Amino acid sequence: MSRSPTLWFAPLVGVVLVVASISSVQLGAAIGKSIFDQISPAGLTFVRLLLAAVIMVAIARPRPASWSRSTLLNVLAFGAVLGAMNLLYYASLERIPLSVAVTLELVGPLTVALVHSRRASDVAWVLCAAAGVGIIAVQGFEGSIDLLGCVLALAAGACWGGYILLSQRVGAAVPGLSGLSAAMVVGALVALPFGAVPAVSAVIDAPAVLGPAALVALLSSVLAYGLELLALRRITAHSFGVFMALEPAAAALFGFLLLAELVDGLDAVAIALVIVASAGVAITAARAAPRAAPPDLPPLP
Template sequence: MQQPASSRPLVGVALVVGSCASLPFGAAVAAQLFPKLGPWGVTSLRVAIAALLLLVIVRPRPRSWSRQQWIAAVLFGVSLAAMNGFFYAAIDRIPLGPAVAIEFLGPLVLAAVLTRRLADAVWVGIALVGMALLGVDGMVGAEPLDPLGIVFILIAAGFWAMYIRMSARVGALIPGTSGLSIGLVVAAVLLLPVGVPTSLVVAGEPDLLVLAAITAVLSSVIPYTFELAALRRLPQRVFGILLSLEPAFATLAGWLVLGQDATVLRMLAVGLVIAASVGTTLGVRRDRRPDGPFTAPIPLPD
């Protein structure tokens, strides 16, 4: 039974929230593998496992794809490989909460560029204040931010913006989750040079494979599937601002799993981030058109 159009925005919001909750807890589990596998090794293993899982579940048939569909899937895979690799390289050096906050500059800038309403711009501004407070907390608190870690997370931020654009493109061009599964295969192939040494380590310690599988499900399969589905229901600017929930979940995951402190300043920042997300959610219904629930994703030039 087809879902009523009026309910699709709320489903999209729920999918983004689910993604924001899943991904940082997967990152917290991944951080425990860094001492033995390294951040890029963990990235390669996680992406490879996620690609295998989706290939088995989805069973894509890309032989009939057009040139446009293949280009979208390949660029999607490039964004996945780079975004995840540089993110893990960053959280190997700086705490999870501030890292996600700084990385959020990617989707935040994208949301600001795509916004068409004054209210959207106000919520972007509030989220930006929250990001700034998290950054200040990371610099003046007990855990100063490593400069190289900041460089890595800023690179990841750029690829996160690219991921949002390409995810929307793949969702518009390729039905179902076939585009996601092929994108993950592309990412796994690109990460193969760092993945081969990792596989040798895992072969000697199979218990590491269990943690890697948990990371793959929490950090790849669940969030990417949810986000791809959400981008079919939400405009990219709304999707980008809703992702501001992620630093809040990252702070929680860092505290619960990794024992990283949640300071008063950090919690204040998280409150501002949540306020921006709530404000965006309340304004979602006003974006509906007479012929459908939302503005279609803006395509990239061919």
């Protein structure tokens, strides 16, 4: 019995949507880094979160007054982690290449996946990821790459791990986009003390900077999340996780195309090791639970 054309085509469309989502996030990050000479990382973070919050609230129209106290606390924590993650990530981009920052940040969600794992085979993926991070760390101590930038990226990754856990709680308590949109508002408030003054100064000095800043918000938050939701309706969460491991590769591509950041030598080896580790965790998880219903994944940061 042949498969329906629609059923056959859906996974392919899902893959295209995942790749588009990854590309949207990394293109936005590359554009953001390209305007650091006009607006500081903290200023850009504030503008991005503020604009994304306005758009998301207009779409989702959250009603926090109807939420329970525990839900409100989870949303506040979710937003705080979201704001801190973006501040740390953009601060790291000022010091290290885009692909290296994304690779180190990916360690956060990878750690969350491994902590929740009960498979002995995942030890190999831990060692693989650790080797990749270790290579970058050695370069940091040797001075060939900015060590503080690496620390900031790892801290952003830790926040990403917390973001995943809190996203699951908020997603279970608040339907649709309401929880995320409210968290975006909280994230913008977290970034406000660090980025409001630099953002206002940048806009006064060069009003045109609002254009690319708005594009960053659209690409890295709104559009990317919409593409993710569409993709997850067509492919499993485990398959989605495998493709998400390609984030550093996409970062390397857009870093080269927009920022002339060339990845070679040990950096390329480190990035490849973390990609393999992330994909390996997703693949072994799929094999361990082939009949389990795939859980919803959190949006890209």
